[in-house]
Amino acid sequence: MVQRLQALKEGEGPFSWRRNPFFRGAVEILFLALLGILVGGGVSLFIALIGMGEAAVGSIPWSRLFLLPTALFVCGFLEERFFPGVAGHGMESLRRHYVREKPFPPLAWLLKGARTLVTLASGGSGGIVGPSAYVGASLFSSASPKSTLLRENILCGAAGGVAAVLGTPLGATLFVMESLEKPLFHAFPGKRFLRGYWCSFWAWQCSQWLGWIPHPHMVRIPPLVPEITPVFLLCCAGGGLFFGVLAILHVLLLKHARQGVHRLWKTPLSRALGGAFLVLSIHLLSGGHACGTSQEDLLLYFRGDGGSVLLQGLWKSLATGITVGAGGSAGMVGPTFFVGAMGGSFIAHHLFQAPELFALFGAAAVLGGAANVPVAAVVFLVELCGFSALLPAIILCGLSYGVARKWNLFDPGDLSKSP
Secondary structure, three states: OOHHHHHHHEEEEEEOOOHHHHHHHHHHHHHHHHHHHHHHHHHHHHHHHHHHHHHHHHHOOHHHHHHHHHHHHHHHHHHHHHHHHHOOOHHHHHHHHHOOOOOOOHHHHHHHHHHHHHHOOOOEEEEEEHHHHHHHHHHHHHOOOOOOHHHHHHHHHHHHHHHHHOHHHHHHHHHHHHHHHHHHHHOOOOOHHHHHHHHHHHHHHHHHOOOOOOOHOOOOOOOOOOOOHHHHHHHHHHHHHHHHHHHHHHHHHHHHHHHOOOOOHOHHHHHHHHHHOOOHHHHHOOOOOOOOOOOOHHHHHHHHOOOOOOOOHHHHHHHHHHHHHOOOOEEEEHHHHHHHHHHHHHHHHHHHOOHHHHHHHHHHHHHHHHOOOHHHHHHHHHHHHHHHHHHHHHHHHHHHHHHHHHHHHHHHHHHHOOO
């Protein structure tokens, strides 16, 4: 079906469909919707398998002691020897393909998905947003092989993958555009935005229909933003500065942990053994909050049921950097949300604000500062909390970005030196 629609879109067949712009536009709309559903279904299955794997491994005592080093060694060895095209975390790999206009390797979505599944299910630390974006982009590109618009394919598929995980199609599209199109608004690519949003909308709808992913908006959302008063705006301003500093610490921990593993150990086997030992040690020190995706812990903070221990979030940053440096495949956006949610809950107790509200504020603001995506971060909050959050979101995410803009989770320098 998708192949036939692609042929119609390109003007093939007994009739010249190129002469009818209306028909071609209708075919393209349907084509993008079907690809969005394909991406949403593929990413939903990917995330569901990770959840099942985490649950299965967690039910077997001490299984991580031998599963994690084995998984890190296999993933690192295969990446280094056979599949360097899928190296790095999800968004980093996408930037490499996008900037260099480099096609995806054959079955890249399967390779990336399998490596991430093995890493996270065995006890590695990391997120699922970046790998989901990569899986979505490679799926989209493989389903439209005749298209020469590689960058548009990457953007549409990645936006669909992020929307399927987070349930925010508009924010997902802007997040991918800000991550790949910097500086975004110097020359706003309107056509890519519309295509990306349409694809991400249908990917989100598909993931909702399947019901395999616990979207943040499907749990109890924080109460409505309180009345906008000078005191509340002052708390938001202080929170924005705090989240900017937290974003810098998060980025530095991730990058130095990742580089440190490569300096300490030179072979895939030694990196796997040493990295697994460090990650499992951090997991014990953090009270059992470092391994895996930590999705359940994150949702606790969004419900207001999490604690206010800031150090747990930084343990997550350190464990994720070590996991990726040791050869594993994991995302950086999920840990960024985790750090921000913990920071928001921590500062809310000191500012006498609702911890569940500031946990969500912190997750978006730290992402806006650490990944340099302030517009997407604001839109995330508006999509989740409504337009009443617009002014606080602008203050929080703008100040966080202003503090942390010189540090970037997806630094362009990673394109040439990714392990």
